[in-house]
Amino acid sequence: MSKIAFVFPGQGAQNVGMCKNFYDQYTVARHIFEEADEALGFSITKMCFEGPEDELCLTYNTQPAILTASIACAAVLKQYDICCDVAAGHSLGEYSALVVSEALAFADAVRIVRQRGQFMQEAVPVGEGGMAAVLGMESERIVEICNKVTAENGGIVQAVNFNCPGQVVIAGATAAVDSACEDLKAAGAKRVVQLPVSAPFHSSLMQPASKRLAEALAQITIHDAKIPVIANVTAKEVKLSAEINESLIKQAASPVLWEKSVLNMATDGVDTFIEVGPGKTLTGFTKKIAKGLPALNVEDPESLKKTLEYLKGGKINES
Secondary structure, eight states, X not given: OOOEEEEEOOTTOOOTTTTHHXXXXXXXXXXXXXXXXXXXXXXXXXXXXXXXXXXXXXHHHHHHHHHHHHHHHHHHHHHTTOOOSEEEESTTHHHHHHHHTTSSOHHHHHHHHHHHHHHHHHHSOTTSEEEEXXXXXXXXXXXXXXXXXXHHHSSOEEEEEXXXXXXXXXXXXXXXXXXXXXXXXXXXXXXXXXXXXXXXXXXXXGHHHHHHHHHHHTTSOOOOOSSOEEOTTTSSEEOSHHHHHHHHHHHTXXXXXXXXXXXXXXXXXXXXXXXXXXXXXXXXXXHHHSTTSOEEEESXXXXXHHHHHHHHOOOOOOO
């Protein structure tokens, strides 16, 4: 019997028009978008489908938009009786995983991630923080160089996203990130790419966001999860409401242990990974982390068809 993991994308997966085909073809997807619009008090649907792109890419819009599109995709899968045994999400995507596990109500989640985006953006003034992707270097060496730069320069730079073998993202104060990038190149990194983001997400500079997020989370109900969710901060299962709450608070200012999360799921018997939501970034990571295991994705009717054919070998009916 196959053990399926749903994995949900984080910020950066957004694109204007995402999930519109599902919205047009599936009532369940349409209902998700309508619920998001009602919860937020404005049309995230219009922003997802029409943009403008610069508005969609603002962090406090991106986060509810991706969550909404991801849950719409999950609703379509559920219509075909495709559910998961465990769920995980990259950063923002962890909230999508918690909705699917029924630990968070969708309306609460979409409001919280909009606040989360605002908190994270406001934690560090624009221009004072940055991020960069480091390719082709061992994670231990990256951590060592970041620690050295932090100690010498006084500005914080940290490894914050351990995505897959050969890809780690660093974040911190702008000058410290710039300095670390130069040192990493000199130490043999294959490539170092500055990322077009406006804040040092998941670094310790996000502590103000974590504090504000804790206050916002206290205003909603978090339930025990009906299926396990793999937490970014530990790469381990969380199911109880208290540990989910603690994990979400820590997550904003802590590294995302994605590579370890996927490895742990594979070790625990997951033999099929399905990225649910816009983009294929996590599918690419999975192929590098859990080599040989199926890595599928569902973001539109074409990818849905391929996934259903793989899982069920049956004919697809739209409704």
